[in-house]
Amino acid sequence: MSEHASPLGGSHSARDRRRRALGTLFAFLCGVATLVGVASLAVLLWDLAVDGFPSLDGRFLTSFASRMPERAGVKAALAGSVWLLGLTALIAFPVSVAAAIYLEEYARRSWATRLIQLNIANLAGVPSIVYGILGLAVFVRTFGLGRSIISGALTLALLILPVIIMASQEAIRAVPSSIREAAYGLGATRWQVVSTQVLPMAMPGILTGTILALSRAIGETAPLIMVGAVGFIAFTPKGLGDPFTVLPLQIYNWISRPQAEFHALAAAGILVLLILLLTMNAAAIILRNRYQTHR
Amino acid sequence: MSDVTRVAGTVEAGPAALSFRRSRNVKERAIGLILFGSAAASTLITLGIVAVLLRETLSFFTHVSPVKFLFGTQWTPLFQNAQFGVLPLMAGSFVVAAGAAVIAVPVGLLSAIYLSEYSGPRLRGVLKPVLEILAGIPTVVYGYFALTFITPLLRTVFPSTEIFNAASAAIVVGIMIVPTVSSLSEDALRAVPTALREGAYGLGATKMEVSLRVVVPSALSGIIASFILGLSRAVGETMAVAIAAGNMPNLTLNALESMQTMTAYIVQASLGDTPHGSVGYQTIFAVGMTLFLITLAMNVFSQWILSRFREEYQ
Numbered sequence: 001m002s003e004h005a006s007p008l009g010g011s012h013s014a015r016d017r018r019r020r021a022l023g024t025l026f027a028f029l030c031g032v033a034t035l036v037g038v039a040s041l042a043v044l045l046w047d048l049a050v051d052g053f054p055s056l057d058g059r060f061l062t063s064f065a066s067r068m069p070e071r072a073g074v075k076a077a078l079a080g081s082v083w084l085l086g087l088t089a090l091i092a093f094p095v096s097v098a099a100a101i102y103l104e105e106y107a108r109r110s111w112a113t114r115l116i117q118l119n120i121a122n123l124a125g126v127p128s129i130v131y132g133i134l135g136l137a138v139f140v141r142t143f144g145l146g147r148s149i150i151s152g153a154l155t156l157a158l159l160i161l162p163v164i165i166m167a168s169q170e171a172i173r174a175v176p177s178s179i180r181e182a183a184y185g186l187g188a189t190r191w192q193v194v195s196t197q198v199l200p201m202a203m204p205g206i207l208t209g210t211i212l213a214l215s216r217a218i219g220e221t222a223p224l225i226m227v228g229a230v231g232f233i234a235f236t237p238k239g240l241g242d243p244f245t246v247l248p249l250q251i252y253n254w255i256s257r258p259q260a261e262f263h264a265l266a267a268a269g270i271l272v273l274l275i276l277l278l279t280m281n282a283a284a285i286i287l288r289n290r291y292q293t294h295r
Numbered sequence: 296m297s298d299v300t301r302v303a304g305t306v307e308a309g310p311a312a313l314s315f316r317r318s319r320n321v322k323e324r325a326i327g328l329i330l331f332g333s334a335a336a337s338t339l340i341t342l343g344i345v346a347v348l349l350r351e352t353l354s355f356f357t358h359v360s361p362v363k364f365l366f367g368t369q370w371t372p373l374f375q376n377a378q379f380g381v382l383p384l385m386a387g388s389f390v391v392a393a394g395a396a397v398i399a400v401p402v403g404l405l406s407a408i409y410l411s412e413y414s415g416p417r418l419r420g421v422l423k424p425v426l427e428i429l430a431g432i433p434t435v436v437y438g439y440f441a442l443t444f445i446t447p448l449l450r451t452v453f454p455s456t457e458i459f460n461a462a463s464a465a466i467v468v469g470i471m472i473v474p475t476v477s478s479l480s481e482d483a484l485r486a487v488p489t490a491l492r493e494g495a496y497g498l499g500a501t502k503m504e505v506s507l508r509v510v511v512p513s514a515l516s517g518i519i520a521s522f523i524l525g526l527s528r529a530v531g532e533t534m535a536v537a538i539a540a541g542n543m544p545n546l547t548l549n550a551l552e553s554m555q556t557m558t559a560y561i562v563q564a565s566l567g568d569t570p571h572g573s574v575g576y577q578t579i580f581a582v583g584m585t586l587f588l589i590t591l592a593m594n595v596f597s598q599w600i601l602s603r604f605r606e607e608y609q
Contacts, residue, residue, distance in 0.1 A: 127531025
């Protein structure tokens with residue numbers, strides 16, 4: 001494209017040269033813009049590693065929060081995050097998948113279905129702190145669940161519900177309809193078609209979406225502050241009604257203190273959180289790749 | 296599909312098969328109802344949000360007039376002489392979102408153009424996951440980055456910068472929403488048919504001219520929708536802003552000062568123990584309602600742009 005001669009013969013005109021130079025400049029600009037994202041990530045990770053690695057050791061993982069920075073650790077927060085992750089998944093997964101099955105396999109095309117679909121898309125755009133307000137008013141106050149781990153899990157479950165529903169719908173939609181038709185042809189009922197044919201085929205996609213949604217939930221802070229997770233807890237949760245803290249909240253608590261020692265702890269806590277996130281994302285990617293090769 | 300099942304079920308058979316068919320139908324019905332219930336539950340969430348916000352906001356308005364709330368210029372709800380003007384909080388949210396847009400709009404759009412028009416599939420395969428990681432980092436981490444990295448940097452350039460300032464919050468929120476803008480814009484750019492590009496090349500256009508005068512205008516609805524969606528995320532962003540911008544309601548446009556956003560106020564109010572039922576408690580809901588309506592309006596607007604101005608290509 002670049003080697004065209006001027007139709008009037010002769011070499012490139014000055015205008016042509018300027019256009020080409022401008023093009024090169026623009027390409028360079030676009031490349032630089034892309035690098036801004038990459039460079040930000042690199043600087044962010046480098047900054048965290050420098051600040052956090054010195055504090056990251058076995059003691060840090062097995063100690064509770066403390067007023068003395070050299071004794072403080074993330075045990076309660078790590079346990080809280082794992083509890084919350086499990087509970088949130090248990091609540092959100094069945095409801096979301098059921099909703100996705102309904103919308104893709106059962107629902108007729110009616111205004112009600114369109115309304116539900118539109119609503120789900122809009123819910124995904126509601127700021128997470130608004131879910132926190134909902135959790136505070138409904139679970140903590142109205143249901144009387146208090147500032148407990150179950151209030152937190154229910155709130156986070158609502159938050160990731162639309163995300164899992166949309167991912168599951170996509171996975172279910174990707175199952176070829178010839179499979180369904182064959183099963184119906186053999187006399188299967190709708191539920192038999194869904195449970196024995198569609199779901200097993202869509203499951204890797206559904207699980208990938210669920211893990212990605214959960215990895216969003218595990219980094220959430222604001223809604224949990226609303227439902228009363230606290231920054232200073234010196235025990236691991238034993239039951240659903242226990243007060244709790246989670247990694248991002250513990251990190252926030254440490255950032256809010258003026259002393260530099262606590263900032264180093266915050267950085268170490270962030271490294272733990274990022275490792276947890278990375279593991280979950282890797283699991284999702286492995287699932288996705290396996291699915292693609294087995295199709 | 297329901298006709299198919301009905302045909303399969305009407306094959307005449309003995310009484311045993313009949314009762315089998317009936318129990319099968321009951322089970323099918325029950326399952327259908329359970330599934331419908333789950334789907335309907337998602338609308339309950341919206342209804343719940345609206346009901347909760349509306350109830351407390353209305354009782355808030357029995358104490359404070361809506362006019363004073365919306366147009367008052369002082370926000371001191373926890374002081375002795377409480378003032379409930381939400382404008383300083385809105386100014387905080389606006390300054391952070393506008394600053395974030397100054398970064399995210401050009402960076403996001405140019406990287407979308409790069410990914411869709413310039414980079415080969417291999418480079419793209421590396422760059423896209425990196426941007427996805429950027430999108431997946433928890434916001435509290437961005438808050439840490441703003442406070443311990445960006446702010447000291449700003450203070451060496453502009454010594455008058457306060458420890459907590461809107462600028463560092465705006466910068467990290469900008470970085471945070473770059474992936475939203477770039478990936479949605481890229482989807483829109485890639486949906487433009489190759490034939491349009493080839494036509495322009497055939498007329499002798501350079502790659503830049505093709506990108507800026509053919510591809511970008513054709514994808515404009517999707518690009519603008521991505522800007523609005525990114526902005527709405529910036530307005531709803533909470534932790535990074537609460538950490539970096541501080542907790543000082545401040546009606547200013549000077550981003551080097553400490554400002555409090557709507558989201559940061561909600562966090563602050565719920566961290567402090569405001570007694571249930573007090574006006575202080577109700578402010579959480581009144582500000583939450585304002586935030587909810589603003590972000591909802593932006594999301595609906597971006598969907599409307601997408602559906603209204605979409606160029607349909609076959």
